[in-house]
Amino acid sequence: MMAKVQNIKPIYTVNPWKFIIWLFIISITMLFAAFTSAYLVRRAEGNWVEFEIPSIFYVSTAVLLLSSITMHLSVKAARKDDIVRLRRLITLTVVGGIAFLVLQVLGWQELQKAGIYVKGNPAESFYYILTGTHLFHIITGLGVLLYAFYSTFRGKIHAGNTTQIEVCATYWHFLDILWVYLFLFLIYFR
Numbered sequence: 001m002m003a004k005v006q007n008i009k010p011i012y013t014v015n016p017w018k019f020i021i022w023l024f025i026i027s028i029t030m031l032f033a034a035f036t037s038a039y040l041v042r043r044a045e046g047n048w049v050e051f052e053i054p055s056i057f058y059v060s061t062a063v064l065l066l067s068s069i070t071m072h073l074s075v076k077a078a079r080k081d082d083i084v085r086l087r088r089l090i091t092l093t094v095v096g097g098i099a100f101l102v103l104q105v106l107g108w109q110e111l112q113k114a115g116i117y118v119k120g121n122p123a124e125s126f127y128y129i130l131t132g133t134h135l136f137h138i139i140t141g142l143g144v145l146l147y148a149f150y151s152t153f154r155g156k157i158h159a160g161n162t163t164q165i166e167v168c169a170t171y172w173h174f175l176d177i178l179w180v181y182l183f184l185f186l187i188y189f190r
Helices: 016-044 057-077 083-113 122-153 162-187
Strands: none
Touching: 016 122, 016 162, 057 083, 057 122, 057 162, 083 162, 122 162
């Protein structure tokens, strides 16, 4: 007896790590939307003393954008199985992420030398809250990035296995976009 062949519809699935990173990104976006909304509401109430943003924050922004470029090129190298290039590019991305972290801390030190503290006027407090919360997420991003760096040098990331570096790149690009948004927001709404 012949079995009847049925049309079976394909089941589409989402990689669980990609799904998790997108949930994480959505929650972080909501957090910063709340922070920037609170910033605008508090600013409108008055007692808002503006201050000059140190130039080192402009430099740190450029460094972070460059690290996003090297992250993008890392993914392309992994997809082409160009492991030597992948290792160089992921190393540059890690260096760029660490440099951003250091530059942000140096920027905070410049703010403190100028007499701008967390417990100052509301503008000063919000600046530290927004940049500090972003910096916390950069540290988590560096953790993800360092794990991808480690996996790259262990031979676990290659053309046949790019999920980890793609997830890493998604989070890193998001953090870069988030910083550009915050930085422009803080410049425009001072």
